[in-house]
Amino acid sequence: RKEVEQDPGPFNVPEGATVAFNCTYSNSASQSFFWYRQDCRKEPKLLMSVYSSGNEDGRFTAQLNRASQYISLLIRDSKLSDSATYLCVVNQGDYKLSFGAGTTVTVRA
Amino acid sequence: EAGVTQSPTHLIKTRGQQATLRCSPISGHTSVYWYQQALGLGLQFLLWYDEGEERNRGNFPPRFSGRQFPNYSSELNVNALELEDSALYLCASTPGYEQYFGPGTRLTVT
Numbered sequence: 294r295k296e297v298e299q300d301p302g303p304f305n306v307p308e309g310a311t312v313a314f315n316c317t318y319s320n321s322a323s324q325s326f327f328w329y330r331q332d333c334r335k336e337p338k339l340l341m342s343v344y345s346s347g348n349e350d351g352r353f354t355a356q357l358n359r360a361s362q363y364i365s366l367l368i369r370d371s372k373l374s375d376s377a378t379y380l381c382v383v384n385q386g387d388y389k390l391s392f393g394a395g396t397t398v399t400v401r402a
Numbered sequence: 403e404a405g406v407t408q409s410p411t412h413l414i415k416t417r418g419q420q421a422t423l424r425c426s427p428i429s430g431h432t433s434v435y436w437y438q439q440a441l442g443l444g445l446q447f448l449l450w451y452d453e454g455e456e457r458n459r460g461n462f463p464p465r466f467s468g469r470q471f472p473n474y475s476s477e478l479n480v481n482a483l484e485l486e487d488s489a490l491y492l493c494a495s496t497p498g499y500e501q502y503f504g505p506g507t508r509l510t511v512t
Contacts, residue, residue, distance in 0.1 A: 325499055336492055336503035337445070380445070384499050389458070390435075394444035 294319050297383050299393035306371050306400055313367040314396045316381030326364045327382040328355055331395065337380055341366075371400045404429065406495050406504035414510045415483050423478040423507045427495030434476040435501060436468060440489040448491075451476055483511045 298317045306312045316326075325344045329337035341348050343364060347356040354367045364383075368375055381393035407426045415421050427434050436448040447460035451470035459466075465481040474495075480487055488511045494501035 327500060334490070336505050337501075339500055339502065342500055382501075388433075388450065388452075388499070390447070390499070390501070392437075392445040392447070 296320060296385070296391040297381055297393040299381050299396045301394060301396060303397040303399050306398070308371055308373060308400055308402055310371050310400075311367065311369050312371055312398060313365055314379070314398075315363045315365045316383075316393050316396075317363045318383045318391070319362070320383070320385045321359075321362060323383045323385050325384040326355070326357060327384075328353075328364075328366050329380040329382060330377040331380055332377050340379070368398070371398075373400050373402060376400045406493060406502055408493050408504035408507050410507060411505070412508050412510070414512065416512055417483055417485060419483050421480045421483060421487075421509055423480075423491050423493075423509070424475065425478070425493030425495075425504055426475045427493075428502055431495035431497050431502075432474050433496045434470060434474065435494045435496070436476070436478050437492045437494070438462075438489045439492060439506075440486075445492065449478065480509070485511050487511050
C-alpha cells in the first residue's frame with residue numbers, strides 16, 4: 294500500500310461549484326498534514342497546514358479523520374484560478390514527509 | 403523576504419555527463435530538501451540536508467549526491483546521467499515541517 298494515496302481526478306467542475314477530494318495515508322502515527330497546489334510546470338505552493346482536526350482558510354477547508362486515516366480538501370465557490378493539481382503531504386514523524394501524486398481540479402467557465 | 407532560489411533554470415546534458423544543480427534556501431532556514439518530479443509523476447524525495455549534514459535520502463542510486471554549505475545553500479550532483487533522469491528538480495527549504503519550494507531546475511538528458 295502506498296504511504297499517501299490521492300484520487301488523481303480530474304475533477305471538472307463549473308465556476309461557483311463546490312469540489313471535495315480525499316487523501317488517505319497508511320501510517321497511523323502521522324503527525325501533521327499539508328495541502329499544496331501546483332500549477333502546470335511550476336513549483337508547489339503551500340495552501341494549508343493541518344495539525345489537529347482541520348483548518349479553514351477562506352473558501353478552502355481541510356478536514357482530518359484520524360480514525361479512517363484520511364484528510365480531505367473542500368473548495369467552495371470554485372474560481373477559474375483554482376484550476377491546479379492539489380498535493381497532499383503527510384508528515385510521518387522524524388521529518389519524513391510523503392507526497393501524494395496529486396489530484397487535478399479543472400474549473401470551467 | 404526572498405524565496406528559495408535555484409539555478410540554472412534549464413539544463414541540457416547528454417547521457418553519461420554530470421549535472422550540478424544549486425539551491426539557496428530562505429534566509430534563516432537550515433533545512434534543504436531535494437525532489438525529482440518526472441513529467442506527469444508525483445514528487446519523489448531525493449535528499450534532505452540539515453545543518454550541513456545529510457539526514458536522509460530517498461530510493462535513488464548513489465550517483466545522486468549532494469552537499470550543504472555553511473551558508474545552508476545546497477548542491478545536487480547527478481553523475482553518469484541517464485535519459486530517465488530528465489525531470490524537474492525541486493529544492494525546498496523549511497523552518498520546520500512546512501516546505502517552501504524554489505522554481506526548480508528542468509534537466510533534459512539527450
